[in-house]
Amino acid sequence: MLDSHLVRDLSDVERAHQLILDSLESTNSESKRKRLDHQLELALIAERVMADFSGLRKKFLGQGFHQGMRSLAGRIDRNDEAGLLLWLDETAGAAQEVKRPPVFWIELLLQDLGPVPEEAPDERVLDVQGWLELLHDPAKHLVVCGMNEGYVPGRSSSDTWLPESAREALGLPREKSRAARDAYLLHALLEMRSENGRVDLIVGKTSQEGDVLNPSRLLLTAKGERLGRVVEQLFAEVEPSDSGVAWSLEPHWKWNPRKKSPKERMSVTAFSKYLACPFRYYLQRVLGMNEPEPERVEWNHRDFGNVIHEVLENWGRDEVLRDSADAAEISKWLEQSLDELGSRHFGGDLPLAVSLQVESMKLRLGWFAEEQAKIRAEGWRIVEVEKDFELEIAGVIVSGQIDRIEQHDDGRVRVLDYKSSKGAKDVVREHQRKYRLDPPAHLRAKEVMAPGGAIWTNLQVPFYADAFGKVDEIGYFAVGQDETNVKITPWDDFGEEEKDSARRCAEWIVGQVQREIFWPPAEKVAYDEFEDLGYGRELAEAFVEKGGLV
Numbered sequence: 001m002l003d004s005h006l007v008r009d010l011s012d013v014e015r016a017h018q019l020i021l022d023s024l025e026s027t028n029s030e031s032k033r034k035r036l037d038h039q040l041e042l043a044l045i046a047e048r049v050m051a052d053f054s055g056l057r058k059k060f061l062g063q064g065f066h067q068g069m070r071s072l073a074g075r076i077d078r079n080d081e082a083g084l085l086l087w088l089d090e091t092a093g094a095a096q097e098v099k100r101p102p103v104f105w106i107e108l109l110l111q112d113l114g115p116v117p118e119e120a121p122d123e124r125v126l127d128v129q130g131w132l133e134l135l136h137d138p139a140k141h142l143v144v145c146g147m148n149e150g151y152v153p154g155r156s157s158s159d160t161w162l163p164e165s166a167r168e169a170l171g172l173p174r175e176k177s178r179a180a181r182d183a184y185l186l187h188a189l190l191e192m193r194s195e196n197g198r199v200d201l202i203v204g205k206t207s208q209e210g211d212v213l214n215p216s217r218l219l220l221t222a223k224g225e226r227l228g229r230v231v232e233q234l235f236a237e238v239e240p241s242d243s244g245v246a247w248s249l250e251p252h253w254k255w256n257p258r259k260k261s262p263k264e265r266m267s268v269t270a271f272s273k274y275l276a277c278p279f280r281y282y283l284q285r286v287l288g289m290n291e292p293e294p295e296r297v298e299w300n301h302r303d304f305g306n307v308i309h310e311v312l313e314n315w316g317r318d319e320v321l322r323d324s325a326d327a328a329e330i331s332k333w334l335e336q337s338l339d340e341l342g343s344r345h346f347g348g349d350l351p352l353a354v355s356l357q358v359e360s361m362k363l364r365l366g367w368f369a370e371e372q373a374k375i376r377a378e379g380w381r382i383v384e385v386e387k388d389f390e391l392e393i394a395g396v397i398v399s400g401q402i403d404r405i406e407q408h409d410d411g412r413v414r415v416l417d418y419k420s421s422k423g424a425k426d427v428v429r430e431h432q433r434k435y436r437l438d439p440p441a442h443l444r445a446k447e448v449m450a451p452g453g454a455i456w457t458n459l460q461v462p463f464y465a466d467a468f469g470k471v472d473e474i475g476y477f478a479v480g481q482d483e484t485n486v487k488i489t490p491w492d493d494f495g496e497e498e499k500d501s502a503r504r505c506a507e508w509i510v511g512q513v514q515r516e517i518f519w520p521p522a523e524k525v526a527y528d529e530f531e532d533l534g535y536g537r538e539l540a541e542a543f544v545e546k547g548g549l550v
Contacts, residue, residue, distance in 0.1 A: 268400035298353035316385030424478035447508035
């Protein structure tokens with residue numbers, strides 16, 4: 001609920017509950033109804049939990065902070081390891097004299113107590129010795145960290161009054177003697193465990209500040225081929241820090257996704273997911289894996305686009321207003337609709353971050369109103385918005401929704417898709433791509449080849465034309481971040497050849513999905529929601545071979 005509706009308290013949950021009920025009443029989509037039913041169950045659970053929490057909070061505050069904390073102490077710190085009870089005793093008198101809210105006492109409590117030190121588990125205590133003490137450590141297995149120049153041997157003296165020559169004359173330790181001592185210690189540690197023990201030497205590559213560290217000179221005293229092997233090992237390439245501990249993942253550390261057959265339905269937006277990466281398509285569209293954002297306090301890019309779409313949909317359903325050529329009238333209606341939508345989601349008190357986003361949307365919608373007035377004056381009239389459609393492709397139902405259908409006074413028909421990205425995108429480049437070298441392995445089938453030698457990467461807008469029938473023009477209506485990026489970007493020269501090619505590509509994708517061919521993963525995608533699952537590697541290396549799939 002926090003991720004999908006940004007709820008903060010019980011009143012937000014109740015508003016979200018009502019929004020879900022309203023959406024259930026208005027939707028005709030079976031898949032959307034199932035999703036809303038699930039959200040409704042979550043809303044009911046959230047209402048019960050937050051109502052119970054509200055009752056407990058009221059009871060706690062009714063006792064007073066100190067008495068309330070005493071009643072909880074046995075549950076949150078049974079052995080009073082943090083000294084909570086002592087702190088309550090010491091501050092009880094002050095609490096009687098100084099009337100402060102519970103937040104004040106909580107902050108003071110956290111400041112005074114500090115973190116509770118963790119005790120090491122039994123039989124897992126490791127002794128950490130200094131370099132000079134290691135010679136007397138009887139352990140059979142030593143792990144020596146910091147075998148870098150400047151640490152072993154130690155740095156030479158920088159004392160101006162006691163240079164190396166003066167230290168030698170006075171019989172004081174100097175660089176040569178320290179190097180000899182450390183060479184002896186290292187040799188002794190290794191020899192003592194040469195037959196029945198082990199010594200691991202850890203050589204850092206960089207310091208905490210990012211400075212390059214060199215290996216200790218004591219590690220470079222070998223000669224001939226042995227020195228070559230040591231140098232090769234010391235200066236070998238090291239994997240990035242985010243790639244995990246192991247150089248190559250053992251099988252038991254790899255992900256093994258469950259086997260699940262795809263549904264007999266697909267959305268038109270799913271084609272771009274498969275073309276981007278078959279395996280990521282499987283994770284997201286078949287298994288239903290998505291990355292939640294429970295900590296966010298503002299609309300993300302998906303929410304931002306959905307809100308603009310909803311406002312424009314509501315405006316487009318008003319048959320009188322959508323026919324207006326008055327920019328001021330259109331802008332006023334859109335702003336009011338946006339304010340009402342914000343109130344339904346958040347009540348009268350919008351979070352600051354959302355308030356800023358709303359103001360940004362109002363600017364975009366104002367520019368949209370000016371562009372819409374020009375379009376209407378040119379003779380284009382909206383005839384339908386958010387039109388649902390279904391097509392049968394290779395025995396599978398493909399569904400979609402056309403944002404906007406227009407007809408010109410001369411009879412021409414135009415289909416447009418709203419886009420709320422920052423800049424106005426080229427509709428052809430968003431659907432096709434030319435590769436200088438070979439395309440990814442999953443895009444080498446002839447069916448994905450578009451007219452002109454490009455590769456299909458998206459089939460959304462061509463499918464709108466296919467679903468509607470006779471269409472003269474297709475394209476995007478961009479609602480971008482500035483006035484120059486609020487405009488229509490048409491697909492020039494789109495015709496039957498492109499439409500037929502897109503359908504062949506769709507038939508191929510449907511066949512691949514139904515045969516459950518989801519491997520191999522693409523090496524790179526524009527936005528990778530599953531990057532964390534790769535341990536810093538390519539996704540194919542982090543999953544059991546072929547992911548258990550064909």
